[in-house]
Amino acid sequence: MSSAPASSPPRVPSDAPVPAPDITPSTALLAARWGLSHGLLRTVLASRARAGSADARLLRDPALQAEPWEHYRDLRAHRPFTEGPMGKVTAHHGVATAVLRSDDFGVADRDQVLPAPVLAGLRLIGPRRYAGVDTPPSMLVVDPPDHARYRRLVSRAFTAKAVAALRTRTEEITAELLDDLADAFAREGSVDLVRSYAALVPVTVIAEMLGVPPEMRATLLSWGDGAAASLDMGLPWRRYARAERALAAFDAWLRVHLRTLRDAPGDDLLSKLVQVADDDGSGLSEQELVATSMLILAAGFETTVNLISNGTVRLFEHTDQRARLAEDPSLWPNAVDEVLRHDSPVQRTARMARRDTEVEGVPVAQREIVVTVLGAANRDPAVFPDPDRFDVARPNAKEHVAFSSGIHYCLGAALARMEGEVALQALFTRFPDLAPAGDGVRRPTIILRGWETLPVRG
Template identity: 50%
Template sequence: MRHRIRWLALHGIVRTLSAIGTRRGGDPQARLIADPAVRADPAAFADELRVRGPVVRCRAVYMTFDHAVANEILRSDDFRVSALGAGLPTPLRWINEKTDPGLLHPIEPPSLLSIEPPDHTRCRKLVSSVFTTRAVTALRDRVQHTADELLDQLESRSGVVDVVAEYCSQLPVAVISDILGVPESDRQQILRFGELAAPSLDIGLSWRQYQQVHEGIAGFNAWLGEHLEYLRRHPGDDLMSQLIQASHASEESARLSDRELQATAGLVLAAGFETTVNLLGNGIRMLLDTPEHLDTLAARPELWPSAVEEILRLDSPVQMSARFARRDVEIAGTRIGRGELVVIHLAGANRDPQVFTDPHRFDIERDNAGKHLSFSGGRHFCLGAALARAEGEVGLRTFFERYPGARLAGEGHRRDTRVLRGWSTLPITLGTARAALA
C-alpha cells in the first residue's frame, strides 16, 4: 500500500492529468509526459513549439527549445537543479516525503544530479581528483580491447543478432566495471538493474514501470553497499577504490559521508554505461540508415570523432533536463518567478536552426557539431563526457571496421523512456567479418 500511495503522488495523478491535458488542449508539458507521438518523434515536437518563441509557457512549467536560452540557464546561478517530486503541489510533495523508502535515487540528494554548491562542489571535486582526463585517456586501449573481444565473440554467431544486447550494452558495462572494480560475475546483474531503473528519470510512470524501477533501484542499492564495503576491506587499483581512499584521506571538511560516497559512486557507475548504450545503439542505427556516411568514414577514418559529435547532437541520449529559478529572473524577455520550473529540451536545442545549419540533416563533417548540449553544461556538465566520446568513437569505428556488411534486419524497438532515448532492441545481420586490426 505504501508503494501504491507513493506512486500515486509521484506519477499516477500526474499521468492521469497529463492524459486529460493531451486530449483537451494539447498542453506541451502534458504531451511531453503522455503523448506517444512525442516520444516517437521528439524533433517534430520541438519544431512545432519552437515557433512560439525562445521560452514557451505551459500550464505548470516553462519549456525552452532554444540553444542560447538552454545554454544560459544551464550555466546560470539564478537557477538550481531539480529533484524527484520537487515540482509537485505541496500535498503531493508531503506524501512523497512521508513514503520515501530511503533508497538512493539518481535525481534525489545527495546525487550529484540534484545538489548544488557547496555540497556539489565538494563531491564533484573529489570525483574529479580520480576521474581525471589523463585517467580517461589511458582507458582508450582498454575500450579498444573490450570492443575487439566482444566482436570476436560475435564472429561465431550466424543469422540475426540483437546488437543492443550483444554489443552496445556489453561494451560500456564492461569498461565502467573494469574502471570501478566490479567483478565480471556481477556485470550482467548490474546491467539488469540499470535497464529496470532507466525510467527513473521520467515522471508519469505507469504502476508497472514504477514497480520495475523500484526493483532496479533497490537491487542496485543493496549490491552497491556490499561492493563498496568489499573495496574498503580489499582495495584495488581501480578508480572506485581510489575514490574511497581519497574520501577518507581528505580534510574532514572535504570528506564525503557514507551516503554521499555511495550516491556518488552509484551515479558514476550507472551513468558510465546507461547513456553510452544509447549512444552506440543510436549511432549504429543512424549509420546503417545512411550507408554513404559509412563509405566516407571507411575512406576517411579521421572523421569518426566528428561523426560521434553529430550523433550526439542529432539523437541525444539524454533528451532533457530541468532547473528551478532561485529568484525572479527574466530570460529572453520572459519573466520567470522564483521557484518556477523550466524544462530544458536538450534535444530541441541541439536542432536549433539559429546554431546548426539544416539542423535535421545528418552531417558527419558538420564543423560545429560539438556545440551540442547533450552532456548538459555549466557546473553539472557530465563528468564522463570524455569517456563516453572515447567509447562512442572506438565502439562504432571498430564495429563497422569488423562488419562492413552489417545491415538492418528489422525495425527494432525504442526504449519506453522519455528523458533517455535509445534502442531496447536492434536486429542486425552482421555479414562477413573482417580480421581484427592489429
C-alpha cells in the first residue's frame, strides 16, 4: 500500500472539501506524547528484553515477528501464562478463549500500565483533538454498556444475510480488478498484488457500503496504512508521528463527509448512523459517530488486505494445497478459515482484569493485563493436530480465534470471510500460473500481520 512521508500527513485530493478546523497536531505536541508513551515503553521493552523476557524480544525484533512460530511454541511451554513485559501472556487456545469470553476481563487500557507521574504528564498535555481506533470512544476499546450501544447500531450491516447480498457486487469488483491485473501483466510483466488487488477489493466494498466517494479510496488506504501502527506498543518516533497525522487527517475528512451526508443522505450505513445521531438522544454523539465511522472504515479493509495477501503467500508456498483447491473448489470457504488460522491477520489482543480473579487456578489481580496471542492459540496442538501444517481441508479450521471471541468478536467476520473467499478463488482461477516475482516486504506492524508489497507475475 502507498505510504505518505512521515514528515507530512496524507493529503486530501484537491477537489475534495478542505476540512476545517485544522486539527493536525504540532510536531512538538506529538513529540511530548510520544516520549511519555511509546518512547517510554520502548525503553521498558528494551530493558525487559535484556533481562530475558522472550515476549519483549519479539516486540523488538522484526525478524522474530516475521517468523514467530518457534517463539510461540516456547510460550506454550508455560500454562496458563508466561510473564510478558507488561503483564501475563498466553499462547493456549483454551486459555485465550476463556479470557476473551470472561466477564472478569474487559478491554485493556494501554495507558494504565504507565507510572502515575507519566499519566499526570499525559493529562497535562491533554487528550487528542481527533478520534482514533485505539482510544475511547472507539468500539474496539470500550466495554459495556457503551460497547453494546455502539455495536447494536451497526451490527445489522454485517449480518450473514447482509453479507450474502453483497457477494454478487464483490464478485463484480474482483472481476474488474482482475481485468486490470491482466492488462498490467501484459504491459509490465509483474505487479504489486497488494496495491493492485488485495487492498482494492475490500476498500472498494466497504467504501460503497459506507457511501465514500470513489476518489477518496486511495487516500483512505494511505490513512489506514499509517493509522494501523497505532495499535502497537513502543512505536519508533517516525512511525508514531505518521500514524497520528493519518488519524488527524482521517478525522478531519470524516467530519466534513458526515456533514455532507447529513445534508444529502444516501442509502448507506454512515447516512443511517448520522440519522440515528440526529434523531435519537440515546444514539451517538459527534465524537462517538466519528470514532465509530473511523473504526468501521479502517477495520473494513485493513485486516482483509492481510487475509488476501497472507492467503496468496500460503498458496504459493503449498502448491499441493493449491492443486487441491483447483480440483475441488468447494474447499475454498474452509481454505479461507485455514489461512485465518495458520497466518492470522491479527496476532494478539489484550484484556485487563476488572476484578481479582483466577484462570486455571492462577490468580490474576484487578487491573492486571493479560495478552492473548491469537496467532499462537491458532497453532495450539491441543486443538489443531499437526498445527504447523497448512491444510485447506482441515476439519476444524473454523475453530480459530483470528476474529477474537466473546463480546468483541469481530463485527465484520462474515464480510471478511466472504471477501477473502471471493478474492482468492477468483485470483487463482483467473491466473492458474500466478507466481512470486521477487521478495515481498512485510508490514512493519506487530498486531496486524500482512504484506506491504507482494510482487507477482501472471
